[in-house]
Amino acid sequence: MGLVNKGLRIRIYPNLDMRQKIEQNIGNARFVWNQLRQMYNETYRMFKDHGYTRLQCNMNTFNTMLNMLKKEYSFLGLSESTSLQQVFRDLLHAFNKFFKYGAGYPRRKTKRNPKQSFRIQNNKKTNSIRVNGRYFHLPKLGDVKFRTSDEYMGLLNDSVINNVTIVKDNGLYFAVVNIETIHTPIQSVNEGAVGIDLGLKNLATLSTGLKIVNLNFTKEEERINFYQRQMSRRKEGSRGFKEAQCKYWKWVNRKKNRKTDSYHRFTHYLITHFSTICMETLNIKGMFQNNKWSPKLQRNGLYHIVEQLRYKCDWNDCDFVQVDRFYPSSQLCHECGYQHHDLGIGVGVWFCPECGCRHDRDVNASLNIRDEGLRLLKEQKTNKK
Template identity: 50%
Template sequence: MNFDKIHISLKKNMLNFSRGVIFMCLVVNKGLKLELLPSKSMIQVLEQNIGNARFIWNNILGIYCDLYELFKFHGCPLSPTINNLNAILKMLKQENSFLYDGESTSQQQVFRDLNKAFTKLFKEKHGFPKFKSKKNPKQSFRIQKNGNNIKITNRRIRLAKLGYVHYRTSSKYKKLLKNSKINNVTVKRENGKYYAIVNITTTVEELEKTGKHIGIDLGLKNLATLSTGQEIVNLDLTHEEEMIHKYQRKLNRQKYMSNNYKKTLQKYYKWLNRKNNKIQNAYHQLSKYLVRNYDIIAMEDLNIKGMFKNKKWAPKLQRISLYKLVKMIKYKAEWYKKTFIQIDRFYPSSQLCNNCGYQKHDLTLGIREWTCPVCKTKHNRDINASKNILQKAIQENIVNS
């Protein structure tokens, strides 16, 4: 199963001559997810560093907010720069000596992440940075490569001040780890398991151009409807969800952190991971299929966060994880040098006739098929929308090129 999280890094181009055709190779930063197999003593070390990262984040954020109000009162607001946040970290380490026992680059990474959060707040209008909860099932810390502080062998990974940890992954990933430059390692606990996401620099070969384009209409009834007329149905996760709900109810009846509670929690995590892996695998296959077969991939820029406010839609949206699919298609299109276009979310793709352009203003969500009164073309709502999305994207691509 592929757990890749890839981000393009336009650092260097290479040429590969294969079968008489010249293919461009891009240098990319790729994340490889390894499952860690820590001993009981190592789990304590990992949890200590996870706790340190959370402690530093919460305290730096709290101290900065207090200092900001103080400086603002005196007419000179304090900017959340790297230097200011680093100064707060140094003060924290002087007051809390246990922080010196942790890995230093992971602690420095905390205030860098906090600085990025504030940058997004001011420039991109993201939400204010939130305090991290100990109850969150996803906890992590990141170690930056600094000399020989990170070493990976065929079976074990060594992290500075943490020691060696056994891991397991595919032979393909082991080969990549051996032949690629390591940038950083993020260690995280998720659903009862520990993982190391190793960020590496490697090269990928761009795919051959096909000359074909595709429009995609995402939905709740069907996961996606393609402009070719093909409908991608949602995954059948009924059994996984039934088991998840079963163990959720059982956990509610048991004493918190008792032996029986821990046993039930492991079973709950098992089914939760099985559901997530099933979604992850299907979406990787779908996104790779689209990117491999089409040069232009078009879809709407959906307001997924806004859609979650609808109480009827929220459970379905949470189940199918539309944002995850969009993200995969987007980064793989960049990876393989294909064109990914998202048209405006307010474009009336369902209302327009893709044949003559007539707009049916009274089209409601309950109407799945309609006939154009002008050209008499019969439309399937979703297929018609996907064709209009593709036409609009091609127009925008021609104008922008």
Template identity: 30%
Template sequence: MLYVYRFRLYPNREQVEFLNCQIGHCRFVYNKLLEIAKELYKKENKKWNYYEYKKLLPKLKEEYPFLKEANSQSLQEAVKWLDRAFKNFFKGLVKFPKFKSKKRVNSVSIPQYFKIEENRIKISKLETPIKFKKHRSIEGKVKSISITKLPSGKFYLNVLVDREIEPLPETDKVVAIDVGLTHFCTLSTGKKIENPRHLLKTERKLKKLQRKLSRKVRGSNKYLKLQKKIAKLHEKIVNQRNYFLHKLSRKIISDNQAMIVEDLNVKGMLKNSNLSKHIADASWRRFISYLEYKAKLYGRKLVKINTFYPSSKLCSVCGYKNGNLKLSDRNWKCPNCGTEHDRDYNATLNLLREGLKFLKGSLRFASGRGGTPRTNARGECERIR
């Protein structure tokens, strides 16, 4: 499977100028082609075509000579990024492509002509290799690299490798996971994981810095200094969140042969103005994606139950559906059998039951291979054929 290693780069002043130049050229090509595509669509109703716009690169180099300083393959990768953005838009996954901003995260992709020597990376058109912190060994065949610059000014090296699956020792444990806001998630074992709320803990400090920034003159040295300080604080929040999600997902993957989760429509949930900040801070979608790729890497199985399956409203004892259950009802009593339920724990038991219907009929589960089966519209798990 494809896997990405990420390392912190430590370029010197000359190398920083070179990387800024390369990233800037790729951003320019991306934005220029997007501008041309929008104009042609308005005037001639001409739709996006990757191969036609790729042919425009030589013309752009003639019109803008500074583009000759950039790695030609990196510029071609920028066209591929724009092509991917348009394809995702046509599939309905994202909104229409936007122009890349210098103030946000920017990258340059280098598919060939690079060399990794211990803790240094050598790339074309740069005489001296760039030092990076190699905190772990790179396993697998290296496919390509990319360099990312964050708003805080830090550079990171991303190494894409083709890595073999490393199955963990098999176990007969299966767990269902129900994510929430009161607790980050509840397991079918009865264990509840506390919600760390990284953003809310730092929000007071963040607001204070943003108020200071609003009083500074835009573009001044003090303004830029505060802007970088805010970017570093945001980066710290992201790092804390990712560390928590990686640690929790690795623990769950190690302890269980299969995980059962609900395929949530997080994008729709974020439209709730009262809960959007808390949902974004929890990062449920990222947590499920971590479980997904770790399950594939370590030979586990992840089952996704349909979004519309009423896991919280069903009684896990008798199957009665409580249609009057509200989001604020954290505990409820079944009118049919009289059983008192903890909302989240009851949901995990229902998810576990639905997931086991699939796992018992799946031949792959016995062999311990990874995968991400889905469910049909009625919330029933589909067997792998």
């Protein structure tokens, strides 16, 4: 594997002055996003009245619109200039996703969202973004203190910085640094292929028989609800409100960190132990329609696991195969191939009527997913030849 882009999320500690500047930048980026979106909408409507169904937007149109906005609103001059260009790039990307891939229509950005951000581009000639010991040098903001692991420190010093996104997330500040670096694949204990059955009761079941349980977030959720109620009783902006808000943020962040950490551990385990990973394609939309399941599923965040596996496999030369979700993985007997058509959803253990074999539902399903995945992989490889 050669050059890859990596995003490093690093905690930063801006002082009061910097925090104000960050607020200003975030506010301006949000303002420009909403204004450009509005302008686009109006033009689109006009086009539609004249019988055109789609309006092609490109960099030039948005650039002109941005210049118009800059003349009208002087406070936009306070922003880091590349951060506003980034906004229309992102907006353009969002519109393209909407027209080409059927993603949702780009939404208005609101102040209410606990996660706010803006992105600045590194000028590679002048190195406008650079690392000075324990400080990031950022244009218009100055030197911002950060803290991170030795591993990330090494990566930062050895690679080219593409851009930095400053994120304000539930009261904490982060810099997500996008770098270009050479990735050396992780040495793995090769145990061949594995099938994964993602589930509701357990997060995942592997074809080796290993079951990964869901984390228990009862404590975090209790505290989050408690401080949320406390905030709603207090006057917004008062000292008591801010105290409750700090504690609320603390627990929200703790829950999120535990979750992402567990996903990374799981996907890391997989890529360090197996050379082929087989999984079902997810039908998140369909799953969420089922009300009984949705709260647990939201906790799972299966989508993140798939995304992580996709890039980690790519970086470390693993094969990642997704089996069609209509493949009846849980109904087939792994021993003799008999299909048990009326296997109920809640059944954990079943006996095959054909060969009498005892099956754990999830392990059996993951074994079938593994075999089907290997078959698909073979097919793909022969097709390539």
